[in-house]
Amino acid sequence: MKALVQTDWLQKHLNDENLCILDATWFMPASKRQAWHEYNYRHIPGARFFDLDKFSDQTTTLPHMLPSAEKFSADVSRLGINNKTRVVCYDVQGLFSAPRCWWMFKVFGHNDVWVLDGGLKKWMAENRPLDDGEPAAAKPAQFNAALNADMVRNISDMAKTKAQIVDARSASRFSGQEADPRPGVKPGHMPGSLNLHYAKLVTARGLLYRDALLRSKFTDAGVDLNKPIITSCGSGVTAAIITLALTELGHEDHALYDGSWAEYGASGRAIES
Numbered sequence: 192m193k194a195l196v197q198t199d200w201l202q203k204h205l206n207d208e209n210l211c212i213l214d215a216t217w218f219m220p221a222s223k224r225q226a227w228h229e230y231n232y233r234h235i236p237g238a239r240f241f242d243l244d245k246f247s248d249q250t251t252t253l254p255h256m257l258p259s260a261e262k263f264s265a266d267v268s269r270l271g272i273n274n275k276t277r278v279v280c281y282d283v284q285g286l287f288s289a290p291r292c293w294w295m296f297k298v299f300g301h302n303d304v305w306v307l308d309g310g311l312k313k314w315m316a317e318n319r320p321l322d323d324g325e326p327a328a329a330k331p332a333q334f335n336a337a338l339n340a341d342m343v344r345n346i347s348d349m350a351k352t353k354a355q356i357v358d359a360r361s362a363s364r365f366s367g368q369e370a371d372p373r374p375g376v377k378p379g380h381m382p383g384s385l386n387l388h389y390a391k392l393v394t395a396r397g398l399l400y401r402d403a404l405l406r407s408k409f410t411d412a413g414v415d416l417n418k419p420i421i422t423s424c425g426s427g428v429t430a431a432i433i434t435l436a437l438t439e440l441g442h443e444d445h446a447l448y449d450g451s452w453a454e455y456g457a458s459g460r461a462i463e464s
Contacts, residue, residue, distance in 0.1 A: 193438055193439050193441070194293065194305060194306055194435050194438045194439055195305060195306055195307075195308040195399065195435075195439065196279055196305045196306070196307055196308065197307075197308055198307065198308075198309065198313055198314050198317055198319060201235070201279060201307060201314075202319055202320075205235075205236055205237060205320075206237075207277070209275065209276055209277055210276070210277050210278075210279065211239065211270065211271060211272050211276050211277070211278050211279075212235055212237055212238040212239070212278075212279050212280075212281070213238060213239055213240075213241040213270070213278060213279070213280040213281070213292060214226075214230045214234050214235070214238045214239070214240050214241065214280075214281060214282070214283075214311075215241040215243060215280045215281065215282050215288050215289045215291065215292035216229060216230060216282040216283045216284070216288060216289075216311075217243045217244070217255075217282070217287075217288035217291070217428060218288075219372075220372075221372060226240075226242075226283075227240060227242070229283055231323060231324055231325065232323055233311075233315075233321045233322070233323055234311070234321065234322055234323070235281065235311065235314060235319075235320075235321065235322070236320050236321070236322045237322070237326055238281075238322075238326070239270050239271070239326060239329065240325075241270070241280065241292050243255050243288060243291060243292065243428070245266075246258065246262075246263070246266045246267075246295075248262070249262075253426075253450055253453055253454055254426040254427075254453055255291075255426060255427060255428065256427070256449055256450065257295065257298065257343060257449050260299060260336035260337065260338050261336075263295065263299050263334075263336045264299075264333075264334050264335055264336040267296075267334045267336075268331075268332050268333055268334045269329065270329055270332075271329025271330050271331075271332045272332055272334050273332040273333055273334050274300075274301065274334055274335055275303075276303070276332070276334075277303045277304075277305075278296055278301065278303065278304040278305070279304075279305045279306075279307055280292040280293055280296075280304070280305070280306055280307070281306065281307035281310040281311055281314070282310045282311065283310065283311045283312065284310060284312060284397060285309050285310045285311075285312035285313065285393065285396065285397015285398070286306070286308070286309070286310060286393045286397050286398065286399055286432060286435075287310075287428075287429070287432070288428055289306045289307065289310060290306055290431035290432045290434065290435040291427065291428045291431040293305070293306045293431065293435065294342070294431040294434055294435075294447060297339070297342060298338065298339055298342045298343055299336035299337065299338060299339070300336060300337040300338070300339055301334075301336075306435060308398050308399060309396060309397045309398045310397055312396065312397040313396060313397055313398065316396070341446065342446050342447065343446055343447055343448075343449050344421050344446045344447065344448045344449070345448075345449065345450065346448075346450055346454055346455060346458060346460075348421075348448075349381065349421070349448060349455065350460070352421060353419075354418070354419035354420055354421045354444075354446075355384075355385060355414060355415065355418055355419065355420050355421070356381055356383065356384035356385065356420075356421050356423055356448070357384070357385050357386075357387050357409075357412070357414055357420055357421070357422050357423070357433055358380055358381070358384050358385065358386050358387070358423050358424065358452075359387060359388060359389040359422065359423065359424035359429040359430050359432060359433050360380075360386070360388065360424055360425055360429070360452065361388050361390075362386060362388060364378070364425070364452075365379075365380045365384075365386040365388075366379075366380075366386075366464060367379035367380070367462075367464030371425075371452065371456055372425075373425075373453055373456075373457075375457050376452065376453060376456035376457045377456045377457070377462055378456070378462075378464060379456070379462040379463055379464035380452075380462070380463055380464070381423070381455060381461075381462070381463070382461050382462070382463050383463075384423070384463075385412055385413050385414055386412060387408065387409065387412040387414065387433060389424065389429040389430075389432040389433060391408050391412075392405065392408055392432060392433070392436050393432070399435065399436060399439060400436075401439075405436055405439065405440060406440055408436075409436075409440075416437075416440065416442055418444075419444040419445065420433075420437060420442065420444070420445040420446075421445065421446050421447070421448050422434050422437075422445065422446075422447045422448065423447070423448040423451045423452065423455075424451050424452065425451055425452050425453060426451050426452070426453045427447065427448070427449050427450070427451045427453075430447050430448065430451060431447060434447050
């Protein structure tokens, strides 16, 4: 296993003592959907809610930026997670926001973390068990985070990078034909970046494409999988889908630009459209 687990495996291991399942559902603000309410309505048995916004940096106006190692440690410790816990994260959409949760754990030094392929969408289609409401309070735990700075890039890094920048936004957002939904953020893309919409990597059932077909999605977008890559998107969420796909393909030299277009598009730096 590289980054994904399957529904049949998860159901067999639901009662494992050292397993923590996280519902990492997050919705675009325009959807008007509330992830917490949907979690309370139905979730995989035993799953706890991982709030991408609350578990992020609360000292910046940028959306869901990485928190400090100390904050991440405290937040996930409250979920009953320690450094030996096996973590499986999923989301309602199939494969959308769970990769961001997976990436956050990886960034903070936790390698025993996985994404449920197809998420709750596939789980429900297979008529697997569901719960509602909050589970019992987690047992006290101690997670000690250690930042892996090689996995993340900031805006200063973007100005001097020679790596390929792969942008997960839609073609219309990337080209600047569609206005950015965030006030003060200009339309367009970073000079020299490549566009690979995250939706091209995921099937209608919410599953990540595999092997040669997945590889072809990158090559068709002009991405050289033999060279370093920095992933980006609107706010650092769907960029993690590209990061997940690269991991599945065995690509190792990649990082995620955490501020993504929400930061870059408001910075006054050079833009192409």
